[in-house]
Amino acid sequence: MTENTPLSTATTTSHLDKNLEEKSLERLAARYKSRKKWLVVQPVSNTSMMVDSGSVSMPLNLLMVATLAGELFDVSFIDERIGDKVPEDLSPYDVVAVTSRTLNASKAYAIGKRAKKQGKTVILGGVHPTMLQDEALKYSTCVVYGEIESVWTELATDLILQKMKPVYRATALKPMTSMQGPDFSYALKGRNKKKYSSRIPILATKGCPVGCNFCTTPTIYGKNYRYRNIDFVLDEMRYHQDRLGKEKVHFSFMDDNISFRPSYFTDLLEEMAKLGVRWNANISMNFLHKPEIAELAGWSGCDLMSIGFESLNPETLKSVHKGSNRLDNYETAVNNLHRNGIAIQGYFMFGFDNDSEESFQLTYDFIMDNQIEFPVFSLVTPFPGTPYYEEMKPRLRHFDWDKYDTYHYMFEPYGMSGEKLLENFIKLQKEVYKGKAIMKRMQGKPFNWVWLANYKMNRFTSKLRPETYL
Ligand code: B12
């Protein structure tokens, strides 16, 4: 694979200096003449929550699949979340490749089942099939474990030779410096493209060595932390700036934890500042207690950081192995960001065994006192494959993946009944998103998209009913 990052157009995707691996793949494909036709699909889940409706971001995962496949095969791109429909008759296609997380697994499986019945080669990938390969294989020809980039040569060769294995799992992860960027044209030429959020997804790093026990990243990628050549990230940014105009572009980093290697992060931000971009990202708390990172982030155009506060209970933080969070750093981290004009999307989880009814009031006070601009709440959900899932399996109430939306409670915590948990969980959301509370939290904040997010959350939370999530 080349060290250059292809972006969207046909001209940028043609490489002059392909490496041997790629060249031999192309020769193989040419020898077998038939250009297989792929249908790649992002399924919409059954949830009524906002995560899969309204304005969603272009799916980087599926774009990567389409980009790699598109170099050898013909690719059609379907994103059900924006209203694209998977056709009933799949006869124009040879391969149906579907991405899946837990929440949309049942939809991915239904598509896989239908495609298999019609004799298609079905490839399932994404977090959920990675974690539950045996289950996913019932609805597919093969499953890809983790990222497609690391198994692509083997997968494509086997597909051309019609010798598919059930599972594709890399023995070693590909270095990310040489990893190409996505060809955005697959998403941008679709009929429903206007439904995509104006925020452009981008990736600079992968992995997070913190090791929280409820998170899939450490299980799939281990303690690995990889990053792309900074020039490739910047080229991708320039491409979108040229396409849309500098003022209109806003980048959302999809990285698990963008700051894990401070020297890389600092260099990246210094270069981004020269480009004049606006951006947001996920970051872990342990990098924020010193003011420098927040200063640099604000200066380089960051207007929001997403932080997993998770809990205000030190016992809970310890029990989930969230070593990056120290309660005595919470307020310092918040102040450092705010001082630099950066809003906070704060993630808070409930439903842990150490939670009590008091935990909700404590969290409410923390959010209001610290003017957290965009609080997001979830019930702790043991996702398949994680250490937390193994630990909680005997107590799980559901194995119906449609309910793994982080609003259904998956087990009854020791400290309160499930009904009480839901009642408090929903009450807290209504409270922090009441008009008055929004005004208090957002007082003095710049008038930007975060206000709009609050308005949407106000409408969403006002309709929430505990009984929906039993
Ligand atoms: C950025 C992010 C978000 C963003 C954007 C999501 C989006 N629109 O894509 C936001 C903030 C909106 C978000 C929201 C949520 N998220 Co989130 N998110 C992530 C994060 C950190 C990165 C995802 C990403 O884009 N990575 C970059 C892409 C390029 O990598 P990738 O997705 O892994 O795809 C690669 C491989 O999986 C593989 N692959 C993927 N699909 C396919 C398909 C085929 C056919 C093949 C061959 C290969 C393949 O190749 C891809 C390219 O390398 C992940 C953690 C992670 N590392 O996966 C969590 C993660 C996906 N999120 C998670 C959760 C729980 C949520 C929420 C429910 C949180 C909440 N309470 O609201 C919502 C639900 C959103 C939804 N509709 O699914 C969980 C999902 C767990 C699970 N088992 O399903 C994850 C895994 C984190 C965790 N806790 O472990 N999220």
Ligand code: SF4
């Ligand atoms: S800090 Fe975030 S990305 Fe890292 S392991 Fe914990 S939950 Fe996963």
